[in-house]
Amino acid sequence: MNLLIVEDEIQLSGEIRRFLEKEGFVCDEAHTGRIASEKIFSNDYDLVLLDLGLPDYDGIDLLIESVQNNGRASVIILSARSSTEDKTKGLDLGADDYLSKPFSMLELKSRILAVTRRKHGLKENIFRIQGFVIDLDKRKLFFGENEIVLTKKEYDILSFLILNKNKVTTRLQISEHIWGDIFEENYNSNYIDVHIKNLRKKMSDYAETEFLETVRGIGFKLNAP
Numbered sequence: 262m263n264l265l266i267v268e269d270e271i272q273l274s275g276e277i278r279r280f281l282e283k284e285g286f287v288c289d290e291a292h293t294g295r296i297a298s299e300k301i302f303s304n305d306y307d308l309v310l311l312d313l314g315l316p317d318y319d320g321i322d323l324l325i326e327s328v329q330n331n332g333r334a335s336v337i338i339l340s341a342r343s344s345t346e347d348k349t350k351g352l353d354l355g356a357d358d359y360l361s362k363p364f365s366m367l368e369l370k371s372r373i374l375a376v377t378r379r380k381h382g383l384k385e386n387i388f389r390i391q392g393f394v395i396d397l398d399k400r401k402l403f404f405g406e407n408e409i410v411l412t413k414k415e416y417d418i419l420s421f422l423i424l425n426k427n428k429v430t431t432r433l434q435i436s437e438h439i440w441g442d443i444f445e446e447n448y449n450s451n452y453i454d455v456h457i458k459n460l461r462k463k464m465s466d467y468a469e470t471e472f473l474e475t476v477r478g479i480g481f482k483l484n485a486p
Contacts, residue, residue, distance in 0.1 A: 262285075262286050262287065262307045262308060262373075262377070262420075262421075262438065263286075263287045263289075263304075263305070263306050263307050263308075263437060263438050263439075264281065264286050264287065264288050264289070264306060264307065264308045264309070264310060264373075265288075265289045265290075265291060265297070265300055265301065265304070265306045265308075265309045265310070265334075266278055266281075266288055266289070266290045266291070266310045267291045267294075267297040267309060267310060267311045267312055267315070267320075267323065268290070268291075268292065268310070268312045268339065269292050269293065269312060269314070269315050269316055270312075271292055274290050274292060275290075276366075277310065277366070277369070278290055280366040280369075280370075281369075281370070281373075284370055285400055285413065285416075285417065286373075287438075287439065287440065289304070289306075293315065293316070293317050293318070294315040294316075294317050294318020294319075294320070294322075294323055295317055295318065297311075297315075297318070297323055298318070298323060298326055301323070301326055301327050301330055301331050301334075302326070302330050302331075304331075304437070305331065305333065305334075305434070305437045306331055306333075306334040307333070307334060307335070307377075307438060308334055308335045308336070308337065308373060308376070308377070309327050309331070309334050309335070309336045309337070310337050310339055310369075311323060311324060311327070311336055311337070311338050311339065311356070312338075312339050312340060313338060313339075313340040313342055313347070313351070314340060314341060314342065320338070320340070321350065321351065321354065324336060324338070324351060324354055324355060324356055325354060325355070327355075328354065328355035335357045335358075335376045335377065335380050336355065336356045336357055337356070337357060337358045337359070337360060337369075337372055337373065337376060338351045338356045338358070338359045338360065339360050339362060339364070339369075340359070340360075340361065340362060341361070341362045342361075347359075357376045357379070357380070358372050358375070358376050360372055374386060374397065374398060377424065378397075381424040381425070381426075383397075383424075386398040388423050390472060390483075390485055390486075391468055391469070391472060392404055392405065392467070392468050393409075393464065393467075393468065395419065395420065395423060397420060397423070400416055400420075402416065402419065402464075404464075404467035404468065405467075407467065409463050409464060409466075409467065410463075411460065411463065412456075412459075414439060414456050415456055415459060415460045415463070417438070417439045418435060418439060418453070418456055418457065418460065419460060421435060421438050421439065422473070422481060422482070422483035423483060423485075425483070426483045426484075426485040427482070427483070427484060427485060428482065429476050429479055429480055429481070429482045430480050430481055430482065431479055431480040432453050432480050434480070435453055435480065435481070436453065453481075457473070457475070457481060460473070461473055472484045472485065
């Protein structure tokens with residue numbers, strides 16, 4: 262998952278980034294509203310962590326920009342403003358959740374996972390398909406009692422396809438989600454296909470993987486009931 266952390270407290274921003282990167286997220290930072298506005302306009306994020314109290318920008322205006330220019334991204338507001346009015350206004354304008362400062366990193370992770378589940382129509386962090394069980398919280402894949410050991414990139418691609426189940430995802434979308442900022446001209450290289458091939462090989466040792474479909478000339482699709 263590719264996140265943007267919009268936070269003017271550099272130390273806190275760094276702490277959030279280090280924690281989330283250890284949890285497998287790809288993180289980008291913006292310490293001013295101007296930089297955040299540019300990044301939101303030019304990059305395709307999965308989620309934005311947005312501090313409302315920016316020194317050079319109204320956080321609510323930035324929320325509106327995110328909804329308009331990066332509508333695919335979920336938004337969790339992080340703010341010392343804890344009044345009901347601030348929370349209601351942020352949620353009414355399109356934010357998916359509101360977390361008051363100070364907060365624990367574990368609670369932040371739980372909120373991110375909950376927002377992601379809701380956005381993609383999942384009721385829990387466990388996803389099952391044809392005997393395979395994917396734990397989206399622990400980042401593990403099982404078949405029965407057997408754990409199938411994946412590389413970080415293989416797991417990231419599988420989880421992204423799960424979150425976008427029954428939809429075609431392009432190689433460019435997968436690249437931006439897994440690697441963050443990339444050069445657009447490189448998106449059609451075969452590194453994603455290699456990871457998909459290795460993923461299929463590991464899973465096919467246990468069961469058929471026809472639900473992992475290659476859409477010729479476009480990308481990939483995970484077909485789920």
